Amino acid sequence: MISSRIRRLWNAYAPEIVVTILLILAFVISGWREPRFLDAAYLFDRSTLYTEIGLLTLSMTLIIVAGHIDLSVTSIIAFVGAIIATLYSRYGIPFWLLIPLAPVFGGFLGAVNGYFVARRNLPSLVVTLATMALYRGMAQILLGDSSLMTPPDYTGIERVTLPHTYLHTPLVIWITLCLVFAALLHRTVFGRYITVTGVNPEAALYSGVPVAQTLIRLFTLSGAMAGVCSVLLLSRLGVARYDHARGWELDVITAVVLGGTSIFGGRGTIYGSVVAFLLITIVQTGMGVAGVKAEIQVTAIGLLLLLAVLLSRLTTGRK
Amino acid sequence: MNGINGAPLLRTTGLSKSFGAVTVLEDAGVELRAGEIHAFLGENGAGKSTLAKLIAGIYRPSAGQIERNGRPVTIHNPREATELGIALIPQEPRTFPDLSAAENIFVGRLPMRSGLVDWKSLYGRAEELLHELGVALDPRQPARSLSVADRQMLELAGALSLNAEILLLDETTASLTPGEVSRLEVILRRLSAAGKSIVFIGHRMEEIFSLCDRATILRDGKIVGERMISETSPEDLLRLMVGREIGEKVVRGSVPTGKPLLEVKGLSQPPLFHDISFSIRRGEIVGLAGLVGAGRTEIACALFGLSQPTAGTILVDGKPAEIRSPRDAMGYGMALAPEDRQKQGAFLPISLWENASLSSLPRLSRRGWLKDSVSRTLTTEWVKRLSVRCREIEQPLHELSGGNQQKVVLAKWLETQPKILLLDEPTRGIDVHAKTEVHRLICELADAGMATLLISSDLPEILALSDRILVLRSGRIVREFDRSEATPEAVIAAAGVSTGLPDKPRSMVA
Amino acid sequence: MINKLFQRREAPLLIILAALVTIVCLLQPRFLSPGNLQSVLLWLPLLIIVALGEMAVILTRGIDVSVGSILGLSGMMTAMALRDYPELNIYVAALLATGIGAFLGAINGGLIAGAGTPPIVATLATLGIYRGLTFVVSSGKQVDDYQLPRNLARWSIDGPFGLSIPPYVVWIALIVAAAMHLFLTYSRTGRDWYAIGGEPDGASDRGVPVRLQTFCAYVLSGAGAGLAGLLYASRFGTVNPASIGNGFELLAIAAVVIGGTSIFGGSGTIAGVLLGCLLLGVINVALAVLNIAETWQSAVYGAVILMALLTDDAARRRLMKGARHK
Structure with missing residues (x-):
């Protein structure tokens, strides 16, 4: 009886189980090699470096479950940051007014992707590759090669912690949004529509699922999340630059695929993505502690992505 | 020889x-x-x-x-x-659209000479073959044209x-x-x-x-x-x-009378179908017979908002219906069980109950939040009512046989509480037993007031179930039969199978 | 004859190109000065060679986003070899660069055709891996121009017959393009790429070795990017692990898509790809000539790709409509 339940759990959630075990292993190994890893204060402090990637992982999970991809999010981060910094420093618009506008800008840029994918039936891979260049380029037009400062009192709010805890603001936002996205994917009509669109878009259309609308909303959401990341990044770095967040899409997609989301769409959990993201964070922090340069860390992330895809082939079997 | x-x-x-x-x-x-x-x-x-x-x-x-x-x-x-x-x-x-006609003939074994494709001999051999076949065709032409x-x-x-x-x-x-x-x-x-x-x-x-x-x-x-x-x-x-009897004869009640629930007037979408007019009463089953390619599926798709006809009106309950998407059609109480179950109806890797509840989610949710326990309960009821053979409703759909998959697709639509049911080949590729069960279900639904459009290539099925039969040929309705006057021979003749075929012929039943 | 010319898919591209050149000339007549022509010409060879390989991959319905990183790794390794072994013949170095690229491409091909990994995932992963390896092999240090042989730099300065326009690198690119055209026309592999992209299942049923030929496309894509790595060293003199080949995948994909190669596979011409490259090159130099900051480049490229996608989309719809009416 129990063994049959375990088998069923394994059949349904093998990738999530594997990545959880890997996370525990990574934690134990790194804690043994470097005792600082067992210090909560240190860990939470390091975590602020990766919050934006963690946030993008959540929305990218939804995108990939729907059978699509969004490579433009990192460019949206830079572009929205550039817009905000420009409006603030060149036009004197109060910064606090701009913060809530960031997700709106981002959402609009995402909706443009959504239009091309849903209404013009173009592959999201090529569309978002193009807007990746477009948005990054527009950030570059706004800022050139210079950095625009954000207000000094805004810089560093990511270091503010909840009273009596080690929890930094971005971490609190991230944990909250993890729960929100888990609910969104697994508990709402929108989430169910995303899943069935990923499983079989034609049947979804025939079943009365508003496929185009769902995709446009989804890409809008993805852009809006990039907008949120943008304000967090501005606070952390204190300046807006056109080359912010460049190359992060590799980490984000790696986390999603490692977490058991099928790159072909139709299957995935927020839990898996979160655990995989934590795993990547530990691996990267560990490499950082060991003195491995950031430029070289991408090799490890790339290898991890390959490992993830090959693992998912093994656990789900070849079709 | x-x-x-x-x-x-x-x-x-x-x-x-x-x-x-x-x-x-x-x-x-x-x-x-x-x-x-x-x-x-x-x-x-x-x-x-x-x-x-x-x-x-x-x-x-x-x-x-x-x-x-x-x-x-x-x-x-x-x-x-x-x-x-x-x-x-x-x-x-x-x-292969971008390859020449000649290459399409020889793809995978192009004639080679010292490691290079020998175009001259390729075209020559293609020309020879086409000539032998008596086809006037330039082998250099790209196939897409x-x-x-x-x-x-x-x-x-x-x-x-x-x-x-x-x-x-x-x-x-x-x-x-x-x-x-x-x-x-x-x-x-x-x-x-x-x-x-x-x-x-x-x-x-x-x-x-x-x-x-x-x-x-x-x-x-x-x-x-x-x-x-x-x-x-x-x-x-x-x-x-x-010449086969249906496994078990279904008995249709008396022919319903009354005002039509669905009326179609002059519906056209060239070149697929032209000037289609018919009506279905509450409780009536109207069969749509015709050859494959005569435009049957296309009419159902147009009614359901999957394509936009260029002319004509659709009336539901006497009022004009504006249908631009399946959503709109569902709003008028329509449901479509599509022709290609695997591609258009079923979500094979996900569970039975997620399949069955999908089209009714607006009702099975509150402010966007799913009410999955309700969905599960309702699915359990459908499984019992349609006698779907499965282990449990958590089972992924691909583990079920074709007939049972079809029942789940039907359950998905019945769950939306439709008034008008469009059935496109509802029993294609399912076994005789399941077929009988589906037939009985269709009749029960009609007796309870459902207006049904039944598209089928299965002649005995359409003859046994329909109150009226419309015969489609080359996108036009060419005949209408009452239940009493419909015989297999008459319907086949009207569909253009054994007659001289004045216009574009198509083949009967795929 | 003229009618036939206009039916070709390259025709609108040619018109856009001509219009663009005319407008820029009217706005700034010195656009056609030898100096500017030279800068267009110098800009092209790298892109052409990488784009041709990318085209092969896109013909088979795939995508290779690792070409920029392959260019980087192979360029870095070859430059280091030339620095550490000054007696190394630069033609041998060209072979070495191509070989390294082909090997890296073979890894992509193995992952995709052998292990069945989706192209975007496999090449995104190797994009990161190869980029990191560039740092590992170079220890993060750049190779300077004085460390490279003089005759390598001459490839980008002098041309044959004592003419400096066009320089050797342009000839190399044109020879590669011509070779690629012959390969696509006369080799079984080239023809099979069109078949695979047009109808993968049909191709496999008719005896086309789909996996082998898909593998070959990625090897070729890698080889092109590898050779481009050496040309990069010739063109820019210094090879810096942080910048070499960065973002090149985008330019290559842009050139291919703009050149009318369908992103749905099976269709495309060398002439189109060359025109696509030329259009990007003209845009690049036009921006500079018109005193529009270089910062506009990326945005303009993005916009041009989107427009190309929309026309591809429109062409596809027209074709499908035509097929249905038949």
Whole structure:
């Protein structure tokens, strides 16, 4: 009886189980090699470096479950940051007014992707590759090669912690949004529509699922999340630059695929993505502690992505 | 001309094929002889295409044996079939649009000279082959600019270039114009005279009687007879094809009267269908018969908002209905169980209850939040009511047999509490028992007031269930039958199967 | 004859190109000065060679986003070899660069055709891996121009017959393009790529070795990017691990898509790809000539790709409509 339940759990959630075990292993190994890893204060402090990637992982999970991809999010981060910094420093618009506008800008840029994918039936891979260049380029037009400062009192709010805890603001936002996205994917009509669109878009259309609308909303959401990341990044770095967040899409997609989301769409959990993201964070922090340069860390992330895809082939079997 | 000891070129014995729990072909034995054109005849789902695909290596048999020239062979894939001199020409040819006509013929084995593609000999050989076939076609032309008929010729030429001795033509004439059909007939006769064995799959009696030497008739996955064409009549063959009783007769109540629930006026979407007008009353089942390609599915799709007709109005309950998407159609109480269950109806890797509740989510949720426990309960009820055979409702749909999958698709739509049910081939590819259950369900729903449009290639099904039958030919409604006046022969004649065919012919029942 | 020319898919591209050149000339007549022509010409070879390989991959319905990283790794390794072994013949170095690229491409091909990994995932992963390896092999240090042989730099300065326009690198690119055209026309592999992209299942049934030929496309894509790595060293003199080949995948994909190669596979011409490259090159120099900051480049490229996608989309719809009416 129990063994049959375990088998069923394994059949349904093998990738999530594997990545959880890997996370525990990574934690134990790194804690043994470097005792600082067992210090909560240190860990939470390091975590602020990766919050934006963690946030993008959540929305990218939804995108990939729907059978699509969004490579433009990192460019949206830079572009929205550039817009905000420009409006603030060149036009004197109060910064606090701009913060809530960031997700709106981002959402609009995402909706443009959504239009091309849903209404013009173009592959999201090529569309978002193009807007990746477009948005990054527009950030570059706004800022050139210079950095625009954000207000000094805004810089560093990511270091503010909840009273009596080690929890930094971005971490609190991230944990909250993890729960929100888990609910969104697994508990709402929108989430169910995303899943069935990923499983079989034609049947979804025939079943009365508003496929185009769902995709446009989804890409809008993805852009809006990039907008949120943008304000967090501005606070952390204190300046807006056109080359912010460049190359992060590799980490984000790696986390999603490692977490058991099928790159072909139709299957995935927020839990898996979160655990995989934590795993990547530990691996990267560990490499950082060991003195491995950031430029070289991408090799490890790339290898991890390959490992993830090959693992998912093994656990789900070849079709 | 025949093989060693006068053995046939190919013989099958006890050939069977099942997909999961569904047997689509059972114990089929045929002999293909050189110089003979052999028809495989049968209704939709009778197994004739399956038999051809087994011979051509597209499917692998579940049981049985194939002998080529008296020697048993195992054919794993189409390439091995090709090596054995067997080629299948599909209805919709698979063309490489950016390659030239000549390359389409020789793809995978282009003539080479010292490591380079020998274009001169390629075009030369292609020209020769096309000339032999009597097709005027520039081999240098890219295939994307060719008609379906010409592209079929390329497949045929490809098969001949491989010295194929056995040619299987699967519904090849279905999408051809009369002129193209007669050109094909001339070519096939010439090939047969040259000693090829040709299998012709189709239903149009006039083609079969003008072209074929022998016919094997299939019904419900079994061979029910073999006739020499010279010794038989169309009526005899039709009787064999459709002469079956439905497993269990369903009883329809009295014919409903009253105001129409769904009215369609002058609906057109050229070139698919023109000026379609009909109405369905509450509690009435209206059958839509016609050949494959006559526009039946397209009409259902237009009603359901999947495509936009260019003219005409749709009235629901006497009021004009504005339908631009399936959502809109559902708002008017419509539901569509689509033709291709696997592609358009089912979500195979996800659970039964997620499938069954999908179209009713707006009702099975509150402010966007799913009420999954309600969905599960309702699905459990449907499973009981439709006697879906499954272990549990958490099971992924792909573990169920075709008939049970279809019941889940129907449950998905019944859950939306529709008033108008559009059923496109509701029993295609499901076993006899499940079929009877679906028939009973359709009648029960009608008795409870459902207005049903039943599209089916299964003639006995449409005759048994429908209160009225509309016959479609080339996108137009050509006849309407009352229940009392509808006979298989009359409906087939109206659909254009055995008559002279004034306009574009299409083949009956895929 | 003229009619036939206009039916070709390259025709609108040619018109856009001509219009663009005319407008820029009217606005700034010195656009056609030898100096500017030279800068267009110098800009092209790298892109052409990488784009041709990318085209092969896109023909098979795939995508290779690792070409920029392959260019980087192979360029870095070859530059280091030339620095550490000054007696190394630069033609041998060209072979070495191509070989390294082909090997890296073979890894992509193995992952995709062998292990069945989706192209985007496999090449995104190797994009990261190769980029990191560039740092590992170079220890993060750049190779300077004085460390490279003089005759390598001459490839980008001098041309044959004592003419400096066009320089050798342009000839190399044109020879590669011509070779690629012949390869696509006369080799079985080239023809099979069109078949695979047009109808993968049909190709496999007809005996096309789909996996082998798909593998070959990625090897070729890698080889092109590898050779481009050496040309990069010739063109720019210094090879810096942080910048070499960065973002090149985008330019290559842009050139291919703009050149009318369908992103749905099976269709495309060398002439189109060359025109696509030329259009990007003209845009690049036009921006500079018109005193529009270089910062506009990326945005303009993005916009041009989107427009190309929309026309591809429109062409596809027209074709499908035509097919249905037949």
